[in-house]
Amino acid sequence: MTFQDCICFQLGTISRKITLDYRNKIAGYNLTHSQFFVLMAVLECEGLQPSHLAEKSYIDRATVTGLIDRLERDGWVERHRDVPDRRALKIYLSSKAKKHKKEFVAIFNEINGSFKDRFTGEEWEQLQYLLGKLEP
């Protein structure tokens, strides 16, 4: 029994490796792994507030602020203060991002598919079930 056998360690390691793998596939868009996921979240449902994006993505609000900062800086999303509640924001895709919408979905499906393809349908179900049991 060594620390490498610890499930916590293993998950972190695999997660990091996959992140690197991901990067190569979206390198052309100059997006990071996390940025890509937030962009997918906006793409799936435009006009969400940063706090809702944080909830959907299971990351901290402060982290979302930074992610949106950089997505906005690079021209992928826009912040709009068009909510009755003047504290809140809504996040929309930029026109540039809209142009690439279909490509993003395709890349997403390709990446997930490349992992899914390694398993039988039954194994995939089993993996989802077992991962679910790991949630704290």
Add this chain to the structure above:
Amino acid sequence: MTFQDCICFQLGTISRKITLDYRNKIAGYNLTHSQFFVLMAVLECEGLQPSHLAEKSYIDRATVTGLIDRLERDGWVERHRDVPDRRALKIYLSSKAKKHKKEFVAIFNEINGSFKDRFTGEEWEQLQYLLGKLEP
């Protein structure tokens, strides 16, 4: 099909949640998740070089430098230049860390056990097998 169903996203999320969970358990020692793993690596085999620790932990050398910096700052490990090759270092436990050796092993086993307990032996085997298939 939404981005939350992507296995890459799921692994990252679970991994982050577990990291937080971990923190509470080692909070008394003021160690982070990653510091704890590096400390376990040193504990398992003293005198390893930073580059070997990086290899064992599947993290970058530059990251190891920072981790050792903080572990040394907080008095858990020591850097020794007692290798024929004067470029290299060896990392040893401090006497303070040695005093807590048994506790660290116990905490480690307790944490890993708390996850393992959620599965049957067969499920655990299956999880290891399925995670292995995810490696890029």
Add this chain to the structure above:
DNA sequence: TTTATATAATTTGCATGCTAATTATATGCA
């Protein structure tokens, strides 16, 4: 209406984690 409390987003501070560049030392080859 005024005050206390709550909420949305941001900022600050710190610890990963990676890549690329740098420094110091070894080694191999002419």
Add this chain to the structure above:
DNA sequence: TGCATATAATTAGCATGCAAATTATATAAA
């Protein structure tokens, strides 16, 4: 020996990610 190349560790720069504090606005209660 002298020079090119390789290697160990570090540094610098950037992007997560979290906790705690801050700012601006809403809402509830006195």
